[in-house]
Amino acid sequence: MSSYSVTEPSRRMKWVAGVLVIAYALITMVPLAWIALTGFKSPADAISYPPKYIIGSDSEAGFQPTLEGYVNLFTTRTRQTPEFLDANPPETWADDIVRQYGMVIVGPSKFGERFLNSVIIGFGSTFLSVFLGTLAAYAFSRFKIPLADDLLFFILSTRMMPPIAVAIPIFLMYRQLGLSDTHLGMILLYTGVNISLAVWLLKSFIDGIPTEYEEAALIDGYTRFQAFYKVVLPQAATGIASTAIFCLIFAWNEYAFAVLLTTANAQTAPPFIPTIIGIGGLDWPAIAAGVTIFLLPVMFFTILLRKHLLRGITFGAVRK
Amino acid sequence: MGPGTFQTIRAQDMSERTIDRVAAATPTPVARKIKGLSDRAIAWIFVGPTIFLLLAINIFPLIWTIRLSFTNYKANRVNREPEWIGLRNYERILTDSDIWLNMQATAHFLIWTIILQVLIGFTLAWLINKKFKGNDLWTTIIVLPMMLSPAVVGNFWKFLYQPQIGLFNYIVGFFTGRDPSSFEMLGQVNLAPWSIVIVDTWMWTPFVMLICLAGLRSIPDYIYEAAEIDRASKLRQFFTITVPMVLPFLMLAVLFRGIENFKMFDLVVQLTGGGPGSTTELTSINLKREAFEKWRTGYASAYAIILFVTVFGLASIYVKALNKVKER
Numbered sequence: 196m197s198s199y200s201v202t203e204p205s206r207r208m209k210w211v212a213g214v215l216v217i218a219y220a221l222i223t224m225v226p227l228a229w230i231a232l233t234g235f236k237s238p239a240d241a242i243s244y245p246p247k248y249i250i251g252s253d254s255e256a257g258f259q260p261t262l263e264g265y266v267n268l269f270t271t272r273t274r275q276t277p278e279f280l281d282a283n284p285p286e287t288w289a290d291d292i293v294r295q296y297g298m299v300i301v302g303p304s305k306f307g308e309r310f311l312n313s314v315i316i317g318f319g320s321t322f323l324s325v326f327l328g329t330l331a332a333y334a335f336s337r338f339k340i341p342l343a344d345d346l347l348f349f350i351l352s353t354r355m356m357p358p359i360a361v362a363i364p365i366f367l368m369y370r371q372l373g374l375s376d377t378h379l380g381m382i383l384l385y386t387g388v389n390i391s392l393a394v395w396l397l398k399s400f401i402d403g404i405p406t407e408y409e410e411a412a413l414i415d416g417y418t419r420f421q422a423f424y425k426v427v428l429p430q431a432a433t434g435i436a437s438t439a440i441f442c443l444i445f446a447w448n449e450y451a452f453a454v455l456l457t458t459a460n461a462q463t464a465p466p467f468i469p470t471i472i473g474i475g476g477l478d479w480p481a482i483a484a485g486v487t488i489f490l491l492p493v494m495f496f497t498i499l500l501r502k503h504l505l506r507g508i509t510f511g512a513v514r515k
Numbered sequence: 516m517g518p519g520t521f522q523t524i525r526a527q528d529m530s531e532r533t534i535d536r537v538a539a540a541t542p543t544p545v546a547r548k549i550k551g552l553s554d555r556a557i558a559w560i561f562v563g564p565t566i567f568l569l570l571a572i573n574i575f576p577l578i579w580t581i582r583l584s585f586t587n588y589k590a591n592r593v594n595r596e597p598e599w600i601g602l603r604n605y606e607r608i609l610t611d612s613d614i615w616l617n618m619q620a621t622a623h624f625l626i627w628t629i630i631l632q633v634l635i636g637f638t639l640a641w642l643i644n645k646k647f648k649g650n651d652l653w654t655t656i657i658v659l660p661m662m663l664s665p666a667v668v669g670n671f672w673k674f675l676y677q678p679q680i681g682l683f684n685y686i687v688g689f690f691t692g693r694d695p696s697s698f699e700m701l702g703q704v705n706l707a708p709w710s711i712v713i714v715d716t717w718m719w720t721p722f723v724m725l726i727c728l729a730g731l732r733s734i735p736d737y738i739y740e741a742a743e744i745d746r747a748s749k750l751r752q753f754f755t756i757t758v759p760m761v762l763p764f765l766m767l768a769v770l771f772r773g774i775e776n777f778k779m780f781d782l783v784v785q786l787t788g789g790g791p792g793s794t795t796e797l798t799s800i801n802l803k804r805e806a807f808e809k810w811r812t813g814y815a816s817a818y819a820i821i822l823f824v825t826v827f828g829l830a831s832i833y834v835k836a837l838n839k840v841k842e843r
Contacts, residue, residue: 202736202739203646204646208645210647212643212645212647213645216642216647216650216657220653220656223656223657223660224659225682226671226717227659229675230671241680243680244679244685246682327564330561330565331561331564333561334558334559334561338555338558340558346566352827353569353573355774355826355827355830356778356819356823356826357778357780357802357819357823358778359819360580360820360823361572361577363576363806363812363819364575364576364577364579364580365572367579367812368576368579383568383571383572386572387568387569388572390569418552419552419557447664448662448664448667449664451780465664465666465781469666469667469670469785483671483674486670486671490663490664493662493663493664494659497655497658497662498655501654501658505725505726505728508725509726513767
């Protein structure tokens, strides 16, 4: 070796560290892999003992993959008489699957609706949080605001309240304003919850942009407002995008407010998924399918965000 | 349209340019006043909506909760006029032995999740910082659980914890030789408190790990080089350099986890629903029962205020300690 560094770990150390970390990563993935797998099992295979984990094998530990869980997740079905089944041959592959239980598909389930609610409320509140948050963060970063530190701490401290504590008066307030179980009500609520994150995070990003550019623009005759959206915004684009993803994930994952304040019209997916019932109890393959569909976008966004993850989860307190 | 019109336009053009030139020549604060709104006005226009929303969604409800906490209001009986009962709700809560049991359950959950997450999280960060090949990829994989919806995580762990059919029992049985149907993680009084600790640790260890990793990466190489010249042993370097320099980061991680787990609701409510009995009934779950099942709105409001004051008080003391550590 030509250069020797005392801070460079030895090759053996690296190897040991690598093995241990990879082992941890694999163990941590087992529950997620298991859920993904369960989504492709039949209800009987899902609850068999010993567990079945080999796809497509005829051995004791094997199971034949099926889309039954996904079909059950998206449809409502009723039992029919053999005469009816004989008279109406199955039309689609999904029909084929439910026919083996003597059932027919009568329509879509509520999952699609709930999922769409999650999308509408998630994106709506994300847009509002990031829009308002960017303005506030810019003001906190660039202007002298009286009591700025206290205001910022106040914004953060709103996150310390248990959601249930906030939910009691919100419940009463929304009941009077007619906002209970509406998309608008949930969007405003999630914005109120997420705005503290958005302000802190965006402030940490905007603080990182040198003020010289704006000053140059102001001297060139831009108004403050023009300098903000022509000079600062483009430079803050990465920060804004990652803040948006964080707000989206938090709104997407939220459960406590959703379960307390929505019942049908504006209910999101998290309170709905655990209630999926099949024949004789919880329909685990359908639940697993719903969980998989619900979690995949978050995983995708997490991988997209990995460079800014730390900053996001610590409200901009820790930057790499 | 005569030539005169043209003249006027040109003149206006000229005068605008003059303003520009004047603006450029004047000191910036004055220039800003000439062109558009003053900074102060912009600052308030920018901050205003956020403050308004926070007032409407967070502060107004808080004040309302405080008011309700002095009454015997019940939200399911709208027509009954609430009575003002002073501090009686607070008195009742603080002398209720059941609530102290909920507090104990919360403390057990809080303390063990923090201990486990700090130990495992720090170790992982330390190992990842050995910079083996592909450490970025594995870090990303490890981080995945913490971004998922806690309620949904609770829901599918419930499936893994099922006695007889669950994967968790099967794996434990496989390694220890115990019969997988001989124990119920969620159904047994002695195991249920640990079942929620395990899931929270699975989910949130990556959070502590990420913060520790940032701490480890913030230590400059030259400190270790200097220690090496002084012939300090690796173990000594670890305890005199690595640990003290990561400590502020670690304390920050503990603060975040502490606040989050003190108000823990969604994960545990999906997993155990507070049971069996009330062994895993954390304060938030109990609060939800009082407020939205028993509909004792006034009582629950007082409870909420007590919880909020507790978190806020503990967090403030902790932040002071954290700042002292940072100053060292």
